[in-house]
Amino acid sequence: MSVPYNQRTHSCGELRAEHVGQTVVLAGWVNNYRDHGDNLVFIDLRDREGLTQLRFNVDTDPEATKRARTLRNEYCIAVRGEVLHRGDQVSKKFHTGEMPTGEIEVSVHEIDVLSQSETPPFEISDFVDTNEDLRLKYRFLDLRRPKVARAFRIRAQAARLIREYFAEQGFLEIETPFLTKSTPEGARDYLVPSRVQPGSFYALPQSPQLFKQLFMIAGFDRYAQLVRCFRDEDLRGNRQPEFTQLDLEMAFVKADDVMGIVEGCLARVWSEILGYEIKLPLPRMTYADAMSRFGCDAPDTRFGLELQDVTESLKAITADEFGVFANALAAGGIIKAICVKKSEGAEKLTRKITDGLTEAIKGIGGGGLATTKVQGTADAPEFATGIGARIQPYCAAICKATGAEPGDQLFFAPGKPADVAKYLSFARIRLAHELGLIPAGHFEALWVVDFPLLDWDEEEKRYVSPHHPFTMPLEEDIPLLATDPLKVRSQAYDLVMNGEEMAGGSIRIHRGDVQRRVFELLGISEAEAHAKFEHLLNALRFGAPPHGGIAFGFDRWTMRLVGTDSIRDVIAFPKTQRAVCPLTDAPSEVAIAQLNELGIDLSAELKAKRKAAEESSSMNVGDHIHKHGQ
RNA sequence: GGGGCCGUAGCUCAAUUGGUUAGAGUACCGGACUGUCGAUCCGGUGGUUGCGGGUUCGACUCCCGUCGGCCUCGCCA
Known part of the structure; x- marks a missing residue:
């Protein structure tokens, strides 16, 4: 008689003291075996839910024990046996919580080997880190590792919670096409050639943006979809060519309504999965504030080190004193500074750290990072080290502007505002890491609002949309479209957590006159607008309701829930930096x-x-x- | 396209200034062992040092090229 593997009674993570005495059927993989010679063999049996210790005793079950001796790691087996309490042999890992089944073991009376395994190319163990390329090539083995599998249980749980939440809130989940039309703006499209229309191509959607607006015009009112999106751009630690968004759109709403729905979802998911309570409503910060205080539109508000403007303090500096600063000011630039307080660990900033930071700044295109320490007394501060001697005459003014005191260290960046922001926001984060200023296990979420509707593209000498061309301007700024377009703020909003954009959306334009004016500013002619967006523009003519929405990066949410910095850890079969799948070798040549x-x-x-x-x-x-x- | 780090046994890593036969842990194979729990102990197998070229009496080490991986800037409305 064989073990009925199709009638498992429990998973390998399930058995407890209360099950003692029961006869159970388990199936799974051999995690490891400990053969004690004549009498005893122990096997840890693994499935996706956990580990259970199996015991084979030659005195009571000679046949099963004989078979157990032939087992090797990763053999797939099914067993029938009796749950025993381990008595005074309870696993230490039961007490630490690492092995919830550690209080019991299963004394096996009957075993079937369902499938043998070759020696795996790497150990299936949480204790051994294997290089990622090999892990991805054998991802089906990698996914057996408990730590790896955990990410996908969390991902599935998050997806379920999100679907439940939006269903409760009255949203319909409706699918949108994957074979769709290439859009001229934005990221590169993945193209799919048409066999029926040779020479024509579909594009895989970068997001369902246009379709969800059509849903609103259709009267579907509240739409939400967990949906795959595709962008043919270079990969990053948190960017894959295909990724998943929770995409939603609502009609008859203002920005506050959309933000309220999304932050409610965030709080629910964080509470249910992590037991972490996010206080609502989330704080809001304008884009202008974020850029000025943090140099970044996705500020990490878990720590200070804010940027301070010292342009005024240094406006009299001459090229003889310090050319780098003087030239930047002469060219119309600014100078900003970060002050690391003594209490934040300024004394830990060794030469090695500051030199490393300077090199890193050079690596992202900057000229380095000027720095100096503040010494002397509170009444008569002096600069020491670094560029201190060159800017000594401005010491008092700089200290006053930045609040710097003896024992603090200052870092300066001169130049165009965008460059200053880029280098100092980079330096800020790196300094926070070096100084251990980022609290572990803490989440700081906020909304960034009032983005500019338009940016000026210096290379192409034209306006571009930072969000997309259907974004509604702030009502009060609409007159500025005619006079000062760069001052126009939009009804766009980003959800930012721990310095990372977690969601982004906007209220859309539903008025023809405003849409025409925006297209005009973007240099999109009437003819061009119709060629590119005819289906949307057509629809806007038939009683379009005011509407808006948002999309959030489900992979990024999962990354934060799992606690990883690599998006590859939350995607089952991810691609490498060259967009290759090591498992299937996609992309490949075709006949x-x-x-x-x-x-x-x-x-x-x-x-x-x-x-x-x-x-x-x-x-x-x-x-x-x-x-x-x- | 630019910058950085890396590539040595199946896996994780070491190898002094360029110097003798490239080592260790683990995995794997064999043996021992009555309660282990990343079992332990004894023994063994295992190497085109990513690939190609160069310098040298001699290259894992230095140089050039190339392939691959990761991080990052550009890019990603």
């Missing part, structure tokens, strides 16, 4: 016949490369046969 059917030809360069690759591989095959022939 020429397949391309012909689509009316696609490869460039001469690609064809030559392909031919060369084919020749060298056929030579290798020849070598291989030759070798075996010998």
